[in-house]
Amino acid sequence: MASLTTARRIVVKIGSALLVDRATGRLRADWLATLAADVAWLKGQGMDVVLVSSGSIALGRGVLGLAQVDLPLEQSQAAAAVGQIRLARAYEEVLAPHQITTAQVLVTLEDSADRRRYLNSRATLEQLLSLGVVAIVNENDTIATDEIRFGDNDRLAAQIAVTVGADVLVLLSDVDGFYSANPAEDPAAKRYDVIEKITPEIEAMAGDAGSGLSKGGMKTKLMAAKTATAGGCAMVIAKGSVENPLRALEQDAPATWFTAGLDPHAARKRWIGGMKPRGAVQLDAGAVSALHNGNSLLPAGVKAVTGTFGRGDPIAIQDAAGHQIGLGLSRYTAEEAGAIKGHRSGDIEAILGYPGRAALIHRDDMAL
Template sequence: MASTKGARTVVAKIGSSTLVDKTGAIDRAFVRSLCDQIATLVGEDTRVVMVSSGAVAAGREILGFHERPREIDDLQACAAAGQALLTQFYSQALERHDIPCGQVLLSRRDVIERDSYLHARNTLTRMFELGAVPVVNENDTVSVAEFTFGDNDMLGAIVAGMVSADLYVILSDVAGLYTANPQEDPTASLVETVHEVDARVSGMAGGSGTSFGTGGMSSKVRAGRAMLAAGIPTVICLGRRPNVLVDVAHGKRVGTRFVPSGSGTHDVGRKLWIGLSEIVHGSLYLDEGATRAVIDRGASILPVGVTKTEGEYQVGDVVNVLDPDGALIGRGAVRYSSEDMARVRGLKLDVIERFLGPDRAQPAIHRDELLVF
């Protein structure tokens, strides 16, 4: 991969399981050491965004929960109580280096709606200009779906796309992706480099996270796959390894690196927004010819190449794009409703025009609104 040394913009995501101590409380000493690393990078003219979980863990400490609550209202109460405390920890730790920080709370709605997405991006950009470190978290107090969003792994990927990051670092409680669960299989080995997330790599990812967080390796691999499509290098590494954030930003070989192809570019426009931010409403299955045209030539998806449609969706909704075997190859904004798609799939555009009129004869998904994984 291209060296990450000298990366000008780094997005780092850290999960609750890495932030807490053995009692489940936020480890203040570790937060200070993490902010020391951020300060080192800022001193090298690197812009840093910290996507931080931990609000619920901090709120548990305040509200007296002995383990992670299960009810949504309890989770939201903990997030509300803990968010201010979490931001205070970062603020105080960065203040020792004369670096201001600011809290940015995002909900799924903020990244689904294009205007809100652009406003959030402008806020982050302006904070960079003012020398501040944005500390981003999900606005868990007013949202429900976010608690299954993947321990902020995908939120970090979305933010990396927002700011055209040169590097996305997932600071985890494991050293990276292993060939098998190292706690169960002593022969498991670290996967140092990933060029493509196929069924074999997905199978290595395993299950869920710890009692302190919501994510697991599978969500990190999904985020890595999205970043491969965006052309943004991604590293999954052990967050408590000394000086790990600085080492990764300097290009040292640490953890598992997701390496974009040489043709990968920073696709931070509408394609990336669609591919990472939107809620998926359905799926389109393609035949072999359409699959090859999409992957090899970056073609639009025509109705004639669609073999099956699943789910209920409207014009403009985002759907998954699957190959004949059901493997996910991309995601895009569809130009037909699910009802109309069921009628026109398998038909050529001239046939659709004859029966529905010229305005209705169009690609199922235009290439400009399709992110290919």
């Protein structure tokens, strides 16, 4: 079974019902302070931590005095706008005493569906993590409509976990794991300690959302588990309402773990390797050698560019003889790549007229 303290990178999802008191609409500040202490504990052991947090609409509706019912879209967006600034401030205030810098990252479904935007958000999150920042990620409910939204933060958290290459995704829930039936209704319901494969029988056991504040239920958690584990990330459902919920999880609190067959790095490489290329770059011998030594592909090593492709599209990587040696996601369009091929990265801005990324294909976006 996986463990928090053996992970390199962890994503933690916090639901509205944990953050906001349903009766008063106010933030559960004391509980949040214990979560911040847990995050500091993990960071102190050298781990990267990303928090995917609901709560903006729940907080905003309390401030605006809106009823505890499903809100029309315009009211939801207004509540999110009011609540999001309070949510970000709350995280900043509880993590600052631990000398942890926070950042707010708001995303929509389009940011993962569009490859260019996906790569941009991935690069931003990776840079924040490299600087030791804890990113607070939420769906951008102020602009998201039904057509462009994840719909719940369980699925969003799984997508973020795959995006950043996390080892473990923690879904802090109002229940302590996945049960064969609703334990509130069936005393004989069995909790699973470990689920190695999500079978149709497991899916049939999942129920729907049970909280007026949260949108997710066990069905969405199973969807999240499928996404996370396919990306090489183990997932755990644990009870979040207790104080210091992450420490409690590490101390063998009841929970359900979903195992991953591959590590995140290998899973991502396999995903890229299965894509259909939309173009190709031909490299000199020095660049080929650099790639096999684990380096990114710089424009200086590119001899030729063929095909029509955009930023984020998969392209074939060829050696000097034209043999394909791998696939990668391009950080430039075909036209841009053709303009900068053979040039040093420091010359990119002068050639294109605007700043660009140093690598044409980053090593994390490449499968050899």
